[in-house]
Amino acid sequence: MHHQLSHFYEVLISATTLAWGRAILIVILGFLVAQLVARVVGRLAVRHMDAHRGMLARRLIFYGLFLIAVLLALRQVSHDISNIFLGAAGILTVAVGFASQTSASNLISGLFLIGEKSFSIGDTISIGTTSGEVLSIDLLSVKLRTFDNLLVRVPNESLVKSEITNLTRFPIRRIDIQISVGEKEDLARVREVLMEVADQNPAALIEPRPEVRFSAFGESSFDLQFCVWTRRENYVATRNSLAEDVIRAFRKHDIELPYPYRALTTGSLSEPFPIRVVNDKQDMTGK
């Protein structure tokens, strides 16, 4: 009797070990297969859809296949996996209860962002004071690479609430350069010189036409806005080259780039300012 019982236990233990071994093997194989299939789908997706949708499809396939593998593995160790699910669901409910407030908000915001298509992977966007290239749009956050090569994680919830500027959505951009010229300058001549500067710069688009807009009567200048269109890829380079060209052209045509100045007058009724001529050498030596 005792011998039969120990034999039964041995069989039971070996069967359980075998089942766990199979389960672990299924999980490992499932992980590898899911990764392989996701990678293949990702490569195919690159040809047929944008990078963002491709990444989403890849992740969905990976997690879907991996979940199936886990379920199959659980079936190996327990014939009735509904008990496991009930237990897991209980734990999940508590966890979700605590975490859902922020995460669910981010998750839903992420879905809105994906649906809205305001930007996609590879675009350069600006949110508040942060600007950078979009590296990934995940379910909870968007990762940006700033121009000084830092990774910034922006939660989707704050993205939905903030104003986002997509700097690379359209193929051309306008460069606005604020320019002040001396009050004695002829604005028509200044306009002519600026238009010539734009015309001579090959990166400045001929159409839409460049413009010189009058902004304001400054304290000691006329303030103008020089608007020039360029390709979005050339934005920074053209802005820099235009600034150099403007300075060069103004110097060539004797157009004053004024410094702020104050004119002091004594008024018509007061005495003129007294002027005292001082010998510098005497002052320095104290003589």
Add this chain to the structure above:
Amino acid sequence: MKDSENNNSQHPIWWGEFTLPQHTMGRWHIGPLELWVQHLAGEWRLAWQSGEELMQPVTSVELNLPIRPLNQDMQVCRFSFRETSKPLRLLPTLADRAVVVRPEMPLFIPSGEEVTLFVSTTLWVSVYAGQHSPMLVEMPTLRPSDTWFGPNTRQGELCYASRTLAHTQVEDVTPRPHRAITPVQIRNHAHEPLRLERLSVPVPLLTLYQNQVGDFWTQPVLLERSGRDGQARLQLGNARLPDGMNARQIGVPRQLDDEVSMFRALSRFFG
């Protein structure tokens, strides 16, 4: 210089195959472009710069010059090869984007009428290190300004802006060694007159030719405004070079399009 065929051109032929012995350099003036090519041990060194476009453009080819230090203002490229004995090859090519050109003033083409405009566009120079070698570099003889051609700033195409005007008489277009002339025939089949303020010439689709006097011409373009709203048809196959022109083909178009006739939105060609 192998490809120095006899022609009646006032300008020497600047393109073709050129033999440059090692430790010598060649200098090309092609209109506003100045190109230096230095043949060093296992290396081709190229330097170029564009000046202003003159009324009487200079074209010259000087070979076997002693190596000189490169001008700092020039754009420079170096290419290393195991073997550099093959002759250098220079080829003229058309622009890599469509060119937008304006007539002298807006032109109306009444219903059922047609007009031929002659458009002059800047040539590019492609440099090859031998007959079947890949292209080393290409440069425009004069970098045209960029421009946008489309109904708004969201939709459209990035093009080059032509510095010259489109003329209705071929005599008004001066042939230049660094430019090619394209005849653009426009037919208006619509009931309304066609207002022509700007025209986009799809030069990357065109084949380049050189006639017996050395002037560069392209395959002509036929643009038909159809009766259907907002449609235009571009035809490349049926149009012909001016009568009596004995021209030889140079290279192939940048973009090969199997369709010799294509319908596009009117705004794609006319602005």
